[in-house]
Amino acid sequence: MAEFKNMVLGFIGAGNMNGAILSGVLKQGIVMPDKVWLSNRHQEKLLPFAARGVHTTMDNTQVAIQADLIVVGVKPQMFPDVLPELAAHTVGKCVVSIAAGISTDTLRKALPGAMVVRAMPNIPLTVGVGATAVARSAEVPDTLFQSVQELFSAAGAVAVIKEDQMDDIINVNGSSPAWFFRMADVMVRRAIAVGIDSETALTLTAKTMEGSARLLLESGKTPEELCRQVCSPGGTTLASLSAFEEYDFDGLMLEAMDRCTKRSKELGK
Known part of the structure:
Protein backbone atom coordinates (compact mmCIF):
# COMPACT_ATOMS: atom_id res chain seq x y z
CA MET A 1 0.00 0.00 0.00
CA ALA A 2 2.81 2.42 0.83
CA GLU A 3 4.16 1.94 -2.69
CA PHE A 4 0.79 2.94 -4.11
CA LYS A 5 0.44 6.00 -1.91
CA ASN A 6 3.50 7.52 -3.58
CA MET A 7 2.30 6.84 -7.12
CA VAL A 8 0.31 8.78 -9.64
CA LEU A 9 -1.97 6.47 -11.61
CA GLY A 10 -2.83 7.04 -15.24
CA PHE A 11 -5.61 5.55 -17.36
CA ILE A 12 -5.67 5.78 -21.16
CA GLY A 13 -9.29 5.30 -22.15
CA ALA A 14 -12.44 5.72 -20.07
CA GLY A 15 -14.38 2.71 -21.33
CA ASN A 16 -16.17 0.12 -19.22
CA MET A 17 -13.08 -1.75 -18.11
CA ASN A 18 -10.84 1.17 -17.22
CA GLY A 19 -13.82 2.84 -15.60
CA ALA A 20 -14.44 -0.25 -13.47
CA ILE A 21 -10.80 -0.52 -12.40
CA LEU A 22 -10.63 3.17 -11.54
CA SER A 23 -13.92 3.06 -9.64
CA GLY A 24 -12.65 0.13 -7.58
CA VAL A 25 -9.41 1.93 -6.77
CA LEU A 26 -11.25 5.06 -5.67
CA LYS A 27 -13.86 3.13 -3.68
CA GLN A 28 -11.18 1.20 -1.78
CA GLY A 29 -9.22 4.38 -1.12
CA ILE A 30 -6.05 2.92 -2.63
CA VAL A 31 -5.23 6.33 -4.08
CA MET A 32 -6.83 9.74 -3.76
CA PRO A 33 -8.58 11.18 -6.84
CA ASP A 34 -6.02 13.96 -7.19
CA LYS A 35 -3.37 11.27 -7.75
CA VAL A 36 -5.16 9.92 -10.84
CA TRP A 37 -5.08 11.10 -14.47
CA LEU A 38 -7.59 9.85 -17.04
CA SER A 39 -7.78 10.48 -20.79
CA ASN A 40 -10.42 9.76 -23.39
CA ARG A 41 -11.28 10.94 -26.88
CA HIS A 42 -14.82 11.86 -25.86
CA GLN A 43 -15.29 14.51 -23.18
CA GLU A 44 -18.61 13.12 -21.93
CA LYS A 45 -16.91 9.91 -20.76
CA LEU A 46 -14.59 11.97 -18.56
CA LEU A 47 -17.23 14.05 -16.79
CA PRO A 48 -18.27 11.51 -14.10
CA PHE A 49 -14.65 11.04 -13.05
CA ALA A 50 -13.85 14.74 -13.15
CA ALA A 51 -16.77 15.21 -10.74
CA ARG A 52 -15.01 12.79 -8.35
CA GLY A 53 -11.82 14.86 -8.40
CA VAL A 54 -9.82 12.90 -10.99
CA HIS A 55 -7.62 14.87 -13.39
CA THR A 56 -9.09 14.43 -16.87
CA THR A 57 -7.82 15.27 -20.33
CA MET A 58 -8.38 14.43 -23.98
CA ASP A 59 -4.59 14.27 -24.46
CA ASN A 60 -3.07 10.81 -23.89
CA THR A 61 0.40 12.34 -23.74
CA GLN A 62 -0.56 14.37 -20.68
CA VAL A 63 -1.45 11.18 -18.80
CA ALA A 64 1.86 9.56 -19.77
CA ILE A 65 3.77 12.61 -18.55
CA GLN A 66 2.00 12.82 -15.20
CA ALA A 67 1.59 9.16 -14.20
CA ASP A 68 4.00 6.57 -12.78
CA LEU A 69 1.78 3.56 -13.53
CA ILE A 70 -0.33 3.71 -16.69
CA VAL A 71 -3.19 1.39 -17.65
CA VAL A 72 -3.84 1.35 -21.39
CA GLY A 73 -7.47 0.40 -21.82
CA VAL A 74 -8.23 1.04 -25.48
CA LYS A 75 -9.22 -1.42 -28.20
CA PRO A 76 -6.35 -3.49 -29.69
CA GLN A 77 -6.93 -1.85 -33.07
CA MET A 78 -6.11 1.55 -31.53
CA PHE A 79 -2.71 0.55 -30.11
CA PRO A 80 -0.71 1.47 -33.26
CA ASP A 81 -2.00 5.04 -32.89
CA VAL A 82 -1.91 5.33 -29.11
CA LEU A 83 1.45 3.76 -28.18
CA PRO A 84 3.60 6.21 -30.20
CA GLU A 85 1.97 9.06 -28.25
CA LEU A 86 3.20 7.53 -25.00
CA ALA A 87 6.66 6.26 -25.96
CA ALA A 88 8.70 9.36 -25.11
CA HIS A 89 7.16 9.59 -21.64
CA THR A 90 7.10 6.01 -20.34
CA VAL A 91 10.80 5.24 -19.84
CA GLY A 92 11.21 3.78 -16.35
CA LYS A 93 7.46 3.69 -15.82
CA CYS A 94 5.06 0.76 -15.59
CA VAL A 95 2.60 0.31 -18.45
CA VAL A 96 -0.24 -2.18 -18.04
CA SER A 97 -2.09 -3.31 -21.16
CA ILE A 98 -5.56 -4.81 -20.78
CA ALA A 99 -6.02 -5.41 -24.52
CA ALA A 100 -6.46 -8.86 -26.03
CA GLY A 101 -3.69 -10.05 -28.31
CA ILE A 102 -1.12 -7.31 -27.69
CA SER A 103 2.02 -9.20 -26.66
CA THR A 104 4.69 -8.12 -24.22
CA ASP A 105 7.21 -8.00 -27.08
CA THR A 106 4.96 -5.62 -29.00
CA LEU A 107 4.64 -3.37 -25.97
CA ARG A 108 8.39 -3.41 -25.32
CA LYS A 109 9.22 -2.48 -28.91
CA ALA A 110 6.68 0.34 -28.97
CA LEU A 111 7.58 1.62 -25.50
CA PRO A 112 11.37 1.18 -25.10
CA GLY A 113 12.48 1.49 -21.50
CA ALA A 114 9.01 0.92 -20.04
CA MET A 115 8.23 -1.89 -17.58
CA VAL A 116 5.27 -3.73 -19.08
CA VAL A 117 2.55 -5.95 -17.64
CA ARG A 118 -0.28 -7.66 -19.52
CA ALA A 119 -3.63 -8.06 -17.80
CA MET A 120 -6.93 -9.64 -18.79
CA PRO A 121 -9.77 -8.34 -16.61
CA ASN A 122 -13.47 -8.95 -17.18
CA ILE A 123 -16.69 -6.95 -17.13
CA PRO A 124 -17.84 -8.08 -13.62
CA LEU A 125 -15.20 -5.65 -12.35
CA THR A 126 -17.94 -3.04 -12.80
CA VAL A 127 -19.73 -4.52 -9.77
CA GLY A 128 -16.59 -5.30 -7.77
CA VAL A 134 -1.91 -10.74 -14.93
CA ALA A 135 1.46 -11.62 -16.47
CA ARG A 136 4.64 -9.77 -15.63
CA SER A 137 7.73 -9.25 -17.73
CA ALA A 138 11.21 -9.79 -16.34
CA GLU A 139 12.04 -6.10 -15.89
CA VAL A 140 9.13 -5.46 -13.48
CA PRO A 141 10.35 -5.48 -9.84
CA ASP A 142 8.41 -7.35 -7.16
CA THR A 143 7.11 -4.26 -5.38
CA LEU A 144 5.80 -2.76 -8.59
CA PHE A 145 4.13 -5.99 -9.66
CA GLN A 146 2.47 -6.20 -6.25
CA SER A 147 1.09 -2.72 -6.86
CA VAL A 148 -0.37 -3.87 -10.18
CA GLN A 149 -2.04 -6.81 -8.45
CA GLU A 150 -3.41 -4.50 -5.77
CA LEU A 151 -4.81 -2.25 -8.49
CA PHE A 152 -6.93 -5.04 -9.94
CA SER A 153 -7.78 -6.71 -6.63
CA ALA A 154 -9.66 -3.53 -5.68
CA ALA A 155 -12.47 -4.81 -7.91
CA GLY A 156 -12.16 -8.60 -7.72
CA ALA A 157 -9.88 -11.62 -7.73
CA VAL A 158 -6.41 -11.67 -9.33
CA ALA A 159 -4.43 -14.61 -10.68
CA VAL A 160 -0.83 -14.56 -11.93
CA ILE A 161 -0.17 -16.51 -15.14
CA LYS A 162 2.61 -16.86 -17.71
CA GLU A 163 2.67 -14.40 -20.58
CA ASP A 164 2.32 -17.17 -23.18
CA GLN A 165 -1.00 -18.16 -21.58
CA MET A 166 -2.66 -14.78 -22.12
CA ASP A 167 -4.31 -15.64 -25.44
CA ASP A 168 -5.90 -18.71 -23.84
CA ILE A 169 -6.91 -17.12 -20.54
CA ILE A 170 -9.27 -14.75 -22.35
CA ASN A 171 -11.70 -17.61 -22.92
CA VAL A 172 -11.59 -18.51 -19.23
CA ASN A 173 -12.37 -15.11 -17.73
CA GLY A 174 -12.31 -12.43 -20.43
CA SER A 175 -14.95 -13.31 -23.02
CA SER A 176 -16.74 -15.97 -20.97
CA PRO A 177 -19.16 -13.62 -19.13
CA ALA A 178 -20.92 -13.20 -22.49
CA TRP A 179 -21.51 -16.96 -22.60
CA PHE A 180 -23.18 -16.87 -19.19
CA PHE A 181 -25.29 -13.89 -20.25
CA ARG A 182 -26.31 -15.75 -23.41
CA MET A 183 -27.37 -18.78 -21.39
CA ALA A 184 -29.29 -16.56 -18.96
CA ASP A 185 -31.05 -14.86 -21.87
CA VAL A 186 -32.31 -18.20 -23.21
CA MET A 187 -33.50 -19.27 -19.75
CA VAL A 188 -35.35 -16.01 -19.14
CA ARG A 189 -36.99 -15.96 -22.57
CA ARG A 190 -38.16 -19.57 -22.11
CA ALA A 191 -39.65 -18.72 -18.71
CA ILE A 192 -41.46 -15.67 -20.11
CA ALA A 193 -42.81 -17.79 -22.99
CA VAL A 194 -44.60 -20.08 -20.54
CA GLY A 195 -46.12 -17.23 -18.53
CA ILE A 196 -43.56 -16.49 -15.82
CA ASP A 197 -43.07 -12.75 -15.38
CA SER A 198 -39.74 -11.35 -16.60
CA GLU A 199 -38.57 -9.96 -13.25
CA THR A 200 -39.08 -13.28 -11.50
CA ALA A 201 -37.41 -15.17 -14.32
CA LEU A 202 -34.38 -12.88 -14.35
CA THR A 203 -33.98 -12.86 -10.56
CA LEU A 204 -34.19 -16.63 -10.20
CA THR A 205 -31.86 -17.22 -13.14
CA ALA A 206 -29.23 -14.73 -11.96
CA LYS A 207 -29.34 -15.81 -8.32
CA THR A 208 -29.04 -19.45 -9.38
CA MET A 209 -25.95 -18.61 -11.41
CA GLU A 210 -24.53 -16.57 -8.55
CA GLY A 211 -25.20 -19.28 -5.99
CA SER A 212 -23.81 -22.00 -8.22
CA ALA A 213 -20.57 -20.03 -8.66
CA ARG A 214 -20.27 -19.55 -4.91
CA LEU A 215 -20.92 -23.23 -4.27
CA LEU A 216 -18.27 -24.15 -6.80
CA LEU A 217 -15.73 -21.93 -5.05
CA GLU A 218 -16.59 -22.91 -1.49
CA SER A 219 -17.61 -26.58 -1.61
CA GLY A 220 -14.21 -28.01 -2.46
CA LYS A 221 -15.87 -30.15 -5.11
CA THR A 222 -15.13 -30.21 -8.83
CA PRO A 223 -17.68 -28.98 -11.39
CA GLU A 224 -18.26 -32.59 -12.43
CA GLU A 225 -18.94 -33.67 -8.83
CA LEU A 226 -21.41 -30.86 -8.28
CA CYS A 227 -23.16 -31.65 -11.54
CA ARG A 228 -23.67 -35.24 -10.37
CA GLN A 229 -24.88 -33.98 -6.99
CA VAL A 230 -27.73 -32.06 -8.63
CA CYS A 231 -28.83 -35.11 -10.61
CA SER A 232 -31.27 -37.70 -9.28
CA PRO A 233 -31.73 -41.01 -11.14
CA GLY A 234 -34.55 -40.66 -13.62
CA GLY A 235 -35.06 -37.01 -12.59
CA THR A 236 -35.54 -33.72 -14.40
CA THR A 237 -31.90 -32.63 -14.32
CA LEU A 238 -30.68 -35.81 -16.01
CA ALA A 239 -33.42 -35.43 -18.59
CA SER A 240 -32.23 -31.89 -19.34
CA LEU A 241 -28.57 -32.88 -19.50
CA SER A 242 -29.39 -35.52 -22.09
CA ALA A 243 -29.90 -32.61 -24.51
CA PHE A 244 -26.40 -31.36 -23.67
CA GLU A 245 -25.05 -34.76 -24.69
CA GLU A 246 -27.23 -35.08 -27.77
CA TYR A 247 -26.22 -31.65 -29.10
CA ASP A 248 -22.55 -31.98 -28.07
CA PHE A 249 -22.45 -29.11 -25.59
CA ASP A 250 -18.83 -29.89 -24.71
CA GLY A 251 -17.83 -29.67 -28.36
CA LEU A 252 -19.65 -26.36 -28.73
CA MET A 253 -17.87 -24.89 -25.71
CA LEU A 254 -14.46 -26.10 -26.86
CA GLU A 255 -15.04 -24.65 -30.32
CA ALA A 256 -16.08 -21.32 -28.81
CA MET A 257 -12.91 -21.26 -26.68
CA ASP A 258 -10.70 -22.14 -29.64
CA ARG A 259 -12.24 -19.35 -31.72
CA CYS A 260 -11.74 -16.91 -28.86
CA THR A 261 -8.04 -17.76 -28.60
CA LYS A 262 -7.61 -17.62 -32.37
CA ARG A 263 -9.13 -14.15 -32.55
CA SER A 264 -6.92 -12.92 -29.71
CA LYS A 265 -3.85 -14.03 -31.65
CA GLU A 266 -5.18 -12.36 -34.83
CA LEU A 267 -5.62 -9.06 -33.01
CA GLY A 268 -1.97 -9.13 -32.01
CA LYS A 269 -0.70 -9.38 -35.60
Whole structure:
Protein backbone atom coordinates (compact mmCIF):
# COMPACT_ATOMS: atom_id res chain seq x y z
CA MET A 1 0.00 0.00 0.00
CA ALA A 2 2.81 2.42 0.83
CA GLU A 3 4.16 1.94 -2.69
CA PHE A 4 0.79 2.94 -4.11
CA LYS A 5 0.44 6.00 -1.91
CA ASN A 6 3.50 7.52 -3.58
CA MET A 7 2.30 6.84 -7.12
CA VAL A 8 0.31 8.78 -9.64
CA LEU A 9 -1.97 6.47 -11.61
CA GLY A 10 -2.83 7.04 -15.24
CA PHE A 11 -5.61 5.55 -17.36
CA ILE A 12 -5.67 5.78 -21.16
CA GLY A 13 -9.29 5.30 -22.15
CA ALA A 14 -12.44 5.72 -20.07
CA GLY A 15 -14.38 2.71 -21.33
CA ASN A 16 -16.17 0.12 -19.22
CA MET A 17 -13.08 -1.75 -18.11
CA ASN A 18 -10.84 1.17 -17.22
CA GLY A 19 -13.82 2.84 -15.60
CA ALA A 20 -14.44 -0.25 -13.47
CA ILE A 21 -10.80 -0.52 -12.40
CA LEU A 22 -10.63 3.17 -11.54
CA SER A 23 -13.92 3.06 -9.64
CA GLY A 24 -12.65 0.13 -7.58
CA VAL A 25 -9.41 1.93 -6.77
CA LEU A 26 -11.25 5.06 -5.67
CA LYS A 27 -13.86 3.13 -3.68
CA GLN A 28 -11.18 1.20 -1.78
CA GLY A 29 -9.22 4.38 -1.12
CA ILE A 30 -6.05 2.92 -2.63
CA VAL A 31 -5.23 6.33 -4.08
CA MET A 32 -6.83 9.74 -3.76
CA PRO A 33 -8.58 11.18 -6.84
CA ASP A 34 -6.02 13.96 -7.19
CA LYS A 35 -3.37 11.27 -7.75
CA VAL A 36 -5.16 9.92 -10.84
CA TRP A 37 -5.08 11.10 -14.47
CA LEU A 38 -7.59 9.85 -17.04
CA SER A 39 -7.78 10.48 -20.79
CA ASN A 40 -10.42 9.76 -23.39
CA ARG A 41 -11.28 10.94 -26.88
CA HIS A 42 -14.82 11.86 -25.86
CA GLN A 43 -15.29 14.51 -23.18
CA GLU A 44 -18.61 13.12 -21.93
CA LYS A 45 -16.91 9.91 -20.76
CA LEU A 46 -14.59 11.97 -18.56
CA LEU A 47 -17.23 14.05 -16.79
CA PRO A 48 -18.27 11.51 -14.10
CA PHE A 49 -14.65 11.04 -13.05
CA ALA A 50 -13.85 14.74 -13.15
CA ALA A 51 -16.77 15.21 -10.74
CA ARG A 52 -15.01 12.79 -8.35
CA GLY A 53 -11.82 14.86 -8.40
CA VAL A 54 -9.82 12.90 -10.99
CA HIS A 55 -7.62 14.87 -13.39
CA THR A 56 -9.09 14.43 -16.87
CA THR A 57 -7.82 15.27 -20.33
CA MET A 58 -8.38 14.43 -23.98
CA ASP A 59 -4.59 14.27 -24.46
CA ASN A 60 -3.07 10.81 -23.89
CA THR A 61 0.40 12.34 -23.74
CA GLN A 62 -0.56 14.37 -20.68
CA VAL A 63 -1.45 11.18 -18.80
CA ALA A 64 1.86 9.56 -19.77
CA ILE A 65 3.77 12.61 -18.55
CA GLN A 66 2.00 12.82 -15.20
CA ALA A 67 1.59 9.16 -14.20
CA ASP A 68 4.00 6.57 -12.78
CA LEU A 69 1.78 3.56 -13.53
CA ILE A 70 -0.33 3.71 -16.69
CA VAL A 71 -3.19 1.39 -17.65
CA VAL A 72 -3.84 1.35 -21.39
CA GLY A 73 -7.47 0.40 -21.82
CA VAL A 74 -8.23 1.04 -25.48
CA LYS A 75 -9.22 -1.42 -28.20
CA PRO A 76 -6.35 -3.49 -29.69
CA GLN A 77 -6.93 -1.85 -33.07
CA MET A 78 -6.11 1.55 -31.53
CA PHE A 79 -2.71 0.55 -30.11
CA PRO A 80 -0.71 1.47 -33.26
CA ASP A 81 -2.00 5.04 -32.89
CA VAL A 82 -1.91 5.33 -29.11
CA LEU A 83 1.45 3.76 -28.18
CA PRO A 84 3.60 6.21 -30.20
CA GLU A 85 1.97 9.06 -28.25
CA LEU A 86 3.20 7.53 -25.00
CA ALA A 87 6.66 6.26 -25.96
CA ALA A 88 8.70 9.36 -25.11
CA HIS A 89 7.16 9.59 -21.64
CA THR A 90 7.10 6.01 -20.34
CA VAL A 91 10.80 5.24 -19.84
CA GLY A 92 11.21 3.78 -16.35
CA LYS A 93 7.46 3.69 -15.82
CA CYS A 94 5.06 0.76 -15.59
CA VAL A 95 2.60 0.31 -18.45
CA VAL A 96 -0.24 -2.18 -18.04
CA SER A 97 -2.09 -3.31 -21.16
CA ILE A 98 -5.56 -4.81 -20.78
CA ALA A 99 -6.02 -5.41 -24.52
CA ALA A 100 -6.46 -8.86 -26.03
CA GLY A 101 -3.69 -10.05 -28.31
CA ILE A 102 -1.12 -7.31 -27.69
CA SER A 103 2.02 -9.20 -26.66
CA THR A 104 4.69 -8.12 -24.22
CA ASP A 105 7.21 -8.00 -27.08
CA THR A 106 4.96 -5.62 -29.00
CA LEU A 107 4.64 -3.37 -25.97
CA ARG A 108 8.39 -3.41 -25.32
CA LYS A 109 9.22 -2.48 -28.91
CA ALA A 110 6.68 0.34 -28.97
CA LEU A 111 7.58 1.62 -25.50
CA PRO A 112 11.37 1.18 -25.10
CA GLY A 113 12.48 1.49 -21.50
CA ALA A 114 9.01 0.92 -20.04
CA MET A 115 8.23 -1.89 -17.58
CA VAL A 116 5.27 -3.73 -19.08
CA VAL A 117 2.55 -5.95 -17.64
CA ARG A 118 -0.28 -7.66 -19.52
CA ALA A 119 -3.63 -8.06 -17.80
CA MET A 120 -6.93 -9.64 -18.79
CA PRO A 121 -9.77 -8.34 -16.61
CA ASN A 122 -13.47 -8.95 -17.18
CA ILE A 123 -16.69 -6.95 -17.13
CA PRO A 124 -17.84 -8.08 -13.62
CA LEU A 125 -15.20 -5.65 -12.35
CA THR A 126 -17.94 -3.04 -12.80
CA VAL A 127 -19.73 -4.52 -9.77
CA GLY A 128 -16.59 -5.30 -7.77
CA VAL A 129 -16.48 -9.07 -8.31
CA GLY A 130 -14.33 -9.34 -11.39
CA ALA A 131 -11.53 -11.74 -12.22
CA THR A 132 -8.22 -10.54 -13.66
CA ALA A 133 -5.26 -12.54 -14.93
CA VAL A 134 -1.91 -10.74 -14.93
CA ALA A 135 1.46 -11.62 -16.47
CA ARG A 136 4.64 -9.77 -15.63
CA SER A 137 7.73 -9.25 -17.73
CA ALA A 138 11.21 -9.79 -16.34
CA GLU A 139 12.04 -6.10 -15.89
CA VAL A 140 9.13 -5.46 -13.48
CA PRO A 141 10.35 -5.48 -9.84
CA ASP A 142 8.41 -7.35 -7.16
CA THR A 143 7.11 -4.26 -5.38
CA LEU A 144 5.80 -2.76 -8.59
CA PHE A 145 4.13 -5.99 -9.66
CA GLN A 146 2.47 -6.20 -6.25
CA SER A 147 1.09 -2.72 -6.86
CA VAL A 148 -0.37 -3.87 -10.18
CA GLN A 149 -2.04 -6.81 -8.45
CA GLU A 150 -3.41 -4.50 -5.77
CA LEU A 151 -4.81 -2.25 -8.49
CA PHE A 152 -6.93 -5.04 -9.94
CA SER A 153 -7.78 -6.71 -6.63
CA ALA A 154 -9.66 -3.53 -5.68
CA ALA A 155 -12.47 -4.81 -7.91
CA GLY A 156 -12.16 -8.60 -7.72
CA ALA A 157 -9.88 -11.62 -7.73
CA VAL A 158 -6.41 -11.67 -9.33
CA ALA A 159 -4.43 -14.61 -10.68
CA VAL A 160 -0.83 -14.56 -11.93
CA ILE A 161 -0.17 -16.51 -15.14
CA LYS A 162 2.61 -16.86 -17.71
CA GLU A 163 2.67 -14.40 -20.58
CA ASP A 164 2.32 -17.17 -23.18
CA GLN A 165 -1.00 -18.16 -21.58
CA MET A 166 -2.66 -14.78 -22.12
CA ASP A 167 -4.31 -15.64 -25.44
CA ASP A 168 -5.90 -18.71 -23.84
CA ILE A 169 -6.91 -17.12 -20.54
CA ILE A 170 -9.27 -14.75 -22.35
CA ASN A 171 -11.70 -17.61 -22.92
CA VAL A 172 -11.59 -18.51 -19.23
CA ASN A 173 -12.37 -15.11 -17.73
CA GLY A 174 -12.31 -12.43 -20.43
CA SER A 175 -14.95 -13.31 -23.02
CA SER A 176 -16.74 -15.97 -20.97
CA PRO A 177 -19.16 -13.62 -19.13
CA ALA A 178 -20.92 -13.20 -22.49
CA TRP A 179 -21.51 -16.96 -22.60
CA PHE A 180 -23.18 -16.87 -19.19
CA PHE A 181 -25.29 -13.89 -20.25
CA ARG A 182 -26.31 -15.75 -23.41
CA MET A 183 -27.37 -18.78 -21.39
CA ALA A 184 -29.29 -16.56 -18.96
CA ASP A 185 -31.05 -14.86 -21.87
CA VAL A 186 -32.31 -18.20 -23.21
CA MET A 187 -33.50 -19.27 -19.75
CA VAL A 188 -35.35 -16.01 -19.14
CA ARG A 189 -36.99 -15.96 -22.57
CA ARG A 190 -38.16 -19.57 -22.11
CA ALA A 191 -39.65 -18.72 -18.71
CA ILE A 192 -41.46 -15.67 -20.11
CA ALA A 193 -42.81 -17.79 -22.99
CA VAL A 194 -44.60 -20.08 -20.54
CA GLY A 195 -46.12 -17.23 -18.53
CA ILE A 196 -43.56 -16.49 -15.82
CA ASP A 197 -43.07 -12.75 -15.38
CA SER A 198 -39.74 -11.35 -16.60
CA GLU A 199 -38.57 -9.96 -13.25
CA THR A 200 -39.08 -13.28 -11.50
CA ALA A 201 -37.41 -15.17 -14.32
CA LEU A 202 -34.38 -12.88 -14.35
CA THR A 203 -33.98 -12.86 -10.56
CA LEU A 204 -34.19 -16.63 -10.20
CA THR A 205 -31.86 -17.22 -13.14
CA ALA A 206 -29.23 -14.73 -11.96
CA LYS A 207 -29.34 -15.81 -8.32
CA THR A 208 -29.04 -19.45 -9.38
CA MET A 209 -25.95 -18.61 -11.41
CA GLU A 210 -24.53 -16.57 -8.55
CA GLY A 211 -25.20 -19.28 -5.99
CA SER A 212 -23.81 -22.00 -8.22
CA ALA A 213 -20.57 -20.03 -8.66
CA ARG A 214 -20.27 -19.55 -4.91
CA LEU A 215 -20.92 -23.23 -4.27
CA LEU A 216 -18.27 -24.15 -6.80
CA LEU A 217 -15.73 -21.93 -5.05
CA GLU A 218 -16.59 -22.91 -1.49
CA SER A 219 -17.61 -26.58 -1.61
CA GLY A 220 -14.21 -28.01 -2.46
CA LYS A 221 -15.87 -30.15 -5.11
CA THR A 222 -15.13 -30.21 -8.83
CA PRO A 223 -17.68 -28.98 -11.39
CA GLU A 224 -18.26 -32.59 -12.43
CA GLU A 225 -18.94 -33.67 -8.83
CA LEU A 226 -21.41 -30.86 -8.28
CA CYS A 227 -23.16 -31.65 -11.54
CA ARG A 228 -23.67 -35.24 -10.37
CA GLN A 229 -24.88 -33.98 -6.99
CA VAL A 230 -27.73 -32.06 -8.63
CA CYS A 231 -28.83 -35.11 -10.61
CA SER A 232 -31.27 -37.70 -9.28
CA PRO A 233 -31.73 -41.01 -11.14
CA GLY A 234 -34.55 -40.66 -13.62
CA GLY A 235 -35.06 -37.01 -12.59
CA THR A 236 -35.54 -33.72 -14.40
CA THR A 237 -31.90 -32.63 -14.32
CA LEU A 238 -30.68 -35.81 -16.01
CA ALA A 239 -33.42 -35.43 -18.59
CA SER A 240 -32.23 -31.89 -19.34
CA LEU A 241 -28.57 -32.88 -19.50
CA SER A 242 -29.39 -35.52 -22.09
CA ALA A 243 -29.90 -32.61 -24.51
CA PHE A 244 -26.40 -31.36 -23.67
CA GLU A 245 -25.05 -34.76 -24.69
CA GLU A 246 -27.23 -35.08 -27.77
CA TYR A 247 -26.22 -31.65 -29.10
CA ASP A 248 -22.55 -31.98 -28.07
CA PHE A 249 -22.45 -29.11 -25.59
CA ASP A 250 -18.83 -29.89 -24.71
CA GLY A 251 -17.83 -29.67 -28.36
CA LEU A 252 -19.65 -26.36 -28.73
CA MET A 253 -17.87 -24.89 -25.71
CA LEU A 254 -14.46 -26.10 -26.86
CA GLU A 255 -15.04 -24.65 -30.32
CA ALA A 256 -16.08 -21.32 -28.81
CA MET A 257 -12.91 -21.26 -26.68
CA ASP A 258 -10.70 -22.14 -29.64
CA ARG A 259 -12.24 -19.35 -31.72
CA CYS A 260 -11.74 -16.91 -28.86
CA THR A 261 -8.04 -17.76 -28.60
CA LYS A 262 -7.61 -17.62 -32.37
CA ARG A 263 -9.13 -14.15 -32.55
CA SER A 264 -6.92 -12.92 -29.71
CA LYS A 265 -3.85 -14.03 -31.65
CA GLU A 266 -5.18 -12.36 -34.83
CA LEU A 267 -5.62 -9.06 -33.01
CA GLY A 268 -1.97 -9.13 -32.01
CA LYS A 269 -0.70 -9.38 -35.60
